[in-house]
Amino acid sequence: MNMQTSSFNLITTSAVLLRRWKFILAFVVVCVLVAAITVFVVPKYFRSAATIVSANTTLADKGRLFNQNINGLYSYFGSGDDLDRIQGIAERDTTFLQLVDEFALVSYYKLKNDDSAVLRKKASICLKKNISLQKTEQGQLQVIAWTKDKKLSADLVNRLVDIVQQTGTQIWRSNYNQQIEKFDSTLSVMQKEYATVLDSAKKVKTESTGPLRLQQLYDRIQSFSKVSDEFKLASQTLPPLLYVLEPASPAAFAQRPDKPAVIIAAALLAFVFACIVVLVSDRKTVS
Structure with a gap:
């Protein structure tokens, strides 16, 4: 009995839909036309992407320059933690604000009626919505930008990668410079002490602990000078923070919007909705 009822309902439903096919067709056509007009009217967005991988942060260790055994153990590529570090630098507010200033994005987003600080902040918020960083299964990081200007999309991505690279280099250089300042300060103190002891030894001209103290100071000065020179050389030969596998280029x-996909989706949804409307309106006949 249930099977007969189901068959009867299915046959009746099909009959209702066939009887109202003109309405369904008209509804689908209208929806498709509206969707087509909409996708051709709404702004077009261009996508540009760069693919990068992290460099091994241990390459910034000065030991790589002076110990060949250690240098040979270092890989050129970093780990997932290094990739997270790159992403963290890229997603800083200061990074986006720098992009806002360099590319005049306040004007691009047509922001008005606020002071410059508020406008810059609003533009950076808009920019964050248009830029994304996505990790791949291959241990790579894709930097993606969407804008109405295909050249701007590519320029934003490439400049963002440059800023991250420069920031990482500045962090390492700043660390080395702090160490160099400490060594140079200690060297200055020891050199003054050496000059004082030497002057005293010349005046006294007697056997004392002066020569021994001078030798000790001289050895320490040479040792500190060597380490300071190593830090200075390392500061001048810093490795990259990342490697660009594929820079961003303007989209063709x-x-x-994806016009074919939007139109097809609109047609399918319109068809389903029209069928539901027909069945609901003729529910007494279907039941």
């Missing part, structure tokens, strides 16, 4: 065509 707009990827948003």
Whole structure:
């Protein structure tokens, strides 16, 4: 009995839909036309992406320059933690604010009626929505930008990568410079002490602990000078923070909106909705 009822309902439902096919077709056509007009009217967005991998942060260790055994153990590529570090630098507010200033994005986003600090902040918020960083299964990081200007999308991505690279280098250089300042300060103190002891030894001209003290100071000065020179050389030969596997380039065509996909989706949804409307309106006949 249930099977007969189900068959009867299915047959009746099909009959209702066939009887109202003109309405369904008209509704689908209208929805498709609206969707087509909409996708051709809304702004086009261009996508640009760069693919990067992290460099091994241990390459910044000065030991790599003076110990060949250690140098040979270092890999050129970093780990997932190094990739997280790169992503953290890229997603800083200061990074986005720098991009806002360099590319005049307050004007691009047509922001008005606020002071400059507020406008810059609003533009950076808009920019964050248009830029994403996505890790891949291959241990790579994709930097993606969407804008209405295909050249701007590529320029934003490449400049963001440059800023991250420069920031990482500045951090390491700052660390080395702090160490160099400490060594140079200690060297200055020891050199003054050496000059004082030497002057005293010349005046006294007697056997004392002066020559021994001078030798000790001289050895320490040479040792500190060597380490300071190593830090200075390391500071001048810092390795990259990342490697660019594929820089961003302007897109050949707009990827948003995806016109065929939107139109097809609109047609399918319109068809389903029209069928539901027909069945609901003729529910007494179907039941």
